[in-house]
Amino acid sequence: MSGAIRNDWTRAEVEALFSQPFNDLLFQAQTLHRQYFNPNEVQVSTLCSIKTGACPEDCAYCPQSARYDTGLEREKLMAVDKVIEEAKAAKASGATRFCMGAAWRSPKGKDMPYVTHMVKGVKALGMETCMTLGMLDVEQAQDLKAAGLDYYNHNLDTSPEFYGDIITTRTYQDRLTTLANVRAAGMKVCCGGIVGMGEEESDRAGLLLQLANMAEHPESVPINMLVRVEGTPLADQAELDPFDFIRTVAVARILMPASHVRLSAGREEMNDQMQALAFLAGANSIFYGEKLLTTPNPEANKDMQLFQRLGIKPESHEVHETEQEQTEALLEKVTEAQLDSVFYNAAS
Secondary structure, eight states: OOOOOOSOOOHHHHHHHHTSOHHHHHHHHHHHHHHHSOTTEEEEEEEEEEEBSOBOOOOTTOTTBTTSOOOOOOBOOOOHHHHHHHHHHHHHTTOSEEEEEEOOSSOOTTTHHHHHHHHHHHHTTTOEEEEEOSOOOHHHHHHHHHHTOOEEEOOOBSOHHHHTTTOOSSOHHHHHHHHHHHHHHTOEEEOOEEEOSSOOHHHHHHHHHHHHTSSSOOSEEEEEEOOOOTTSTTTTOOOOOHHHHHHHHHHHHHHSTTSEEEEOTTGGGOOHHHHHHHHHTTOOEEEOSSEETTEEOOOHHHHHHHHHHHTOEEOOOOOOHHHHHHHHHHHHHSOHHHHHHOOOOSOO
């Protein structure tokens, strides 16, 4: 079985993968997975909500939208020193990547000094850094890269055809433009979508086709399962068949064999057997901790217990010499006194 990286998949090919017998699909995905990764290692990330609620977008799945009454309390952007403390705790718990998410349509000019200080502070801990802040222009992407940001997350969410049923306040092209700005700045891309929103299997194929035919595959591909939140338009959406979720993971692995495929939102509703099947299908990254932005996530010790039962180890983050030099340079620039002095007390 060839494990060559392709960027020219056809819809017919992707839909044919989805229609394979389940066992054949998992066998193909696991075989390719072993060509690129240790099958018994999983990359562990922690996600911290650095600014919660009051987002002007109308994403039908999102409890952070100001348009829906979900009982979520609005919170200001966290102080930089608080974010660094969260990152230290995440590292102590075994996370190698620290992801920071803000409920914005896009960051404003006044926000950028604070988020770049966060990146520098987390980077100085020797962790990989990731942010999701909404849409970015060229200059914002360059500023984040200069601060040392490794990954930027900006999901496509679903297929172009189904997208308008879920979001109307930004276009599909808006998302693609942000991803292009991230790539042009030299950062790695974290981009995936959500399944279980009422889409058809053809829409899952359409989403993965978009990702797999990018000029460069996203280095990280989060596959989220809808978390139904009371007050959002998708609160009463029917549950997704677990096998349909596993199929999506497996097809993502086959189409993008060198990318990390991440189990993201929805893991709280997955039993251990379903997560084990997802790892067999090629998932090799998880968000770790008690909360994924504003929705529940399996407790950290439960994840480690499952890893032990499955013989899985967290993937290590190797700090290379050039990266170590960059870290030391950041430490010189970001002193504890500087971090303690940077606060953000105004509502966004």
